[in-house]
Amino acid sequence: MGRRGPGHPHPHQSAGSLHEENPKVTFKRQWQAYSGYYDKLSTMAAGNTAPDIFQIDEDGLAQYASRHVTLALDSFVGSRIKMDKFSPGLRQAGRVDGKLPALPAAENTPALAWDRTIAHQFGMPDLKAGISWNDLVTWGAELTAKSGGKIFGTQDPSAVFQALQVWLRQRGQQAYDGAKVGYTAADLTEWFQFWATARKKNATPPADLTHVANAGDLSKSLLATKQGATSFQYSNQLEEASKSTDHDLALVPYPGPPNAAWARSSMYWSVYTGSKFQPQALDVLNFLVNDTDAGKILGAERGLAPNLTVRQVVTPLLTPAMKASVTYETELSATFGATPPTPPKGHVQVRKVLLQEAENVQFGKATPAQAANQFIAQASAALSGG
């Protein structure tokens, strides 16, 4: 039986733990870093040799589900797979065309990580939940000024998809309307313009620094390089972000009303439709999400355990950073809005186009309006299968 997961060794240990419980099931494990993960997975799927169990995230979920690479789990939920103790948000997550093509593996939510050490060094007040986007820019500009321009107050998140998504939700809009872009060029112009103004106030770094942060690699984020005091992330990433700096990091919700946040499945477990061991694979999935021993090994690096009982057992055993992300998300979960539908096919391209057009504005190669119009044209083409 083959299985693999991008990023870290824990699932392998949990597989070992399952093997001890049921010695008849053995595992052949494969590891692949996130970059190159989909290349490898889709090549294997094309050759009908995909692993029996694999991880997938919302970037690829709709694509793989609509191509029937992942086994629809609906008929097994309640029997081989239990979801009754899942958090309410995750019970909604991951549906594609009304079906459940994969099992939510961990829960996270957007979170603004900020550098408490730097903020206190320059006598800045703590960032708090519920401040407005304008407040964040004012705070950022003040920090930049106090540091003598050496440290930039806040990251420019105009290319960060989930930041745009939160901002849209606060306006009562959605990132996607079915398989279409859920907002207009005018909305996006406003978003780009807001950050262009913030850049002029020196609240955010110049384009080249933002470009490095845009690559999405936490080890190159503004917090890791200590060139900026905030980073637009997901809650579970605090653990990894904390490893790349000796400063004290903390989490607050993205600016604006915090109830725009939602329970997001950071990763999914899938069973390959071509697997010869489907019953066993389904049992493994159930074990991974519902067993406390598996939960202890998986920790919270991917996010909170989907099963609330497992979550309670696991939390005291976590690292301080993981505990902080659990506390943050647990507090926020009381006001969580609805979990949005799984992004449609073409989502990866849409994110790429957003990055490209946001950078066109940041580097002064396009006005916010030009970039927004370009985005709508290209994103719409990508979503319609172009």
Place this chain on the structure above:
Amino acid sequence: MTVATPAARSGSGRPAIRRKPTGRETVAGYVFLSPWLLGLLGITAIPMLYSLYLSFTDFDLLSSPQWIGLANYQRMFTSDPQFWHAVRVTIVFAVTSVPLKLAAALAVALLLNRKRRGTGLFRALFYLPSLLGGSVALAIVWQAMFGGNGAFNGLLRIFGIPGEPWVNDPNTALGTLVLLAVWQFGAPMVIFLAGLKQIPAELYEAARVDGAGRFRQLLSITLPILSPVIFFNLVLETIHGFQGFTAAFVISNGTGGPTDSTMLYTLYLYLRGFGDFKMGYAAAMAWVFVLAVGLLTAVLFGTGRMWVHYSDAGER
């Protein structure tokens, strides 16, 4: 196909006689060739033909290819601005990096051609970057060196010059890629050196007697006699230049950014295929690429007749 019989086999030292191979020998010849033939068919020819077929389909790797005729090609030429952008970036990259690389290779080869102490060591050192070739490690080093806080800016700061975030600025990112390509001039340099060694010393002596200076010698002796080697290197490096991928991929984190300034053709092809699951489109791009580079090579051969001087032309 002819099979030459080695002279030593008869043991008599008679020269080999060309004759028609017998049927058995033909079969034996093909048997000996079979490892290569199987490789050619299995690894090169069949996949290439299959990709030609795929280029006329819509194929996302996960479901079976759908025949769509020329739609991929049509889209590429008429309604994909990013395609033309990638073409432009690639041409700029090749047109700047290839001549600079050849000039650097020739210049260093000329210096190393003199008999001095330690030239062997320098030859090895200059060749070293090429050994590391299209390596990922090298591109990562480059990214670190030409970043905002990189070593290169550190060097500039010593001289009081404010640095630039070279790899992260759309105006200079491609330039750093060109520089990386030029730096790896070792392979053409070695070929130039071999060519330079072939030039008879008498020609230079005669020229000196006639009062020709060093520059005159370079123009009238070295370059004309070396022209076949220059031509060889030009063709090879041009093809190589158009195929640039690794450095652009690593330095831009696989995005072709900032703002698509390092979006080389092969990188865009890869992103369309593996990023967007448009394998049919990527296959079509690959075929357009093969034809374009083939055509360019043919043009080079055409112009080569005008400036490449074969000293043994009279003997043929």
